Amino acid sequence: xxxxxxxxxxxxxxxxxxxxxxxxxxxxxxxxxxxxxxxxxxxxxxxxxxxxxxxxxxxxxxxxxxxxxxxxxxxxxxxxxxxxxxxxxxxxxxxxxxxxxxxxxxxxxxxxxxxxxxxxxxxxxxxxxxxxxxxxxxxxxxxxxxxxxxxxxxxxxxxxxxxx
Numbered sequence: 001x002x003x004x005x006x007x008x009x010x011x012x013x014x015x016x017x018x019x020x021x022x023x024x025x026x027x028x029x030x031x032x033x034x035x036x037x038x039x040x041x042x043x044x045x046x047x048x049x050x051x052x053x054x055x056x057x058x059x060x061x062x063x064x065x066x067x068x069x070x071x072x073x074x075x076x077x078x079x080x081x082x083x084x085x086x087x088x089x090x091x092x093x094x095x096x097x098x099x100x101x102x103x104x105x106x107x108x109x110x111x112x113x114x115x116x117x118x119x120x121x122x123x124x125x126x127x128x129x130x131x132x133x134x135x136x137x138x139x140x141x142x143x144x145x146x147x148x149x150x151x152x153x154x155x156x157x158x159x160x161x162x163x164x
Contacts, residue, residue: 050161057157064146071146075139079132086128093121 097117104110 053157053161057153060153061150064150067146068143072139072143075135075143079135079139082128082131082135086124090121090124093117093124097121 094117097113100113100117101110104113
């Protein structure tokens with residue numbers, strides 16, 4: 001029986017080693033699974049933070065476009081209003097000058113009325129061009145103001161995502 005007992009004891013020892021090896025393998029697999037899940041969770045969190053940063057940048061840029069369009073529209077409105085006022089005044093002046101020329105008593109007097117009108121019309125035209133140029137410049141500066149800093153904001157966003 002001693003031989004049978006030794007054989008049985010050997011089997012138990014082998015089973016014990018197999019059980020220990022199996023437990024170690026199970027523990028290693030569980031540890032790897034936990035580490036993998038943690039790494040996946042961390043990666044997803046970083047990706048979501050990056051996505052949120054880009055969405056925030058996109059929203060801010062959309063707001064800048066909206067503000068710019070609003071300002072540009074108001075600028076065009078003021079330019080159109082100025083052109084309308086000038087055109088109206090120009091037509092009134094032309095009608096008034098025509099009446100003066102038609103009511104003149106001599107050709108010399110008609111020529112003087114016409115010359116005076118041409119001179120004043122040219123001066124008004126030059127002054128109006130200056131006003132429109134100033135309005136256009138101001139409207140352009142105001143329309144582009146919301147975009148100031150958008151490139152730097154983009155670089156900051158990309159850099160913050162890369163670092164995170």
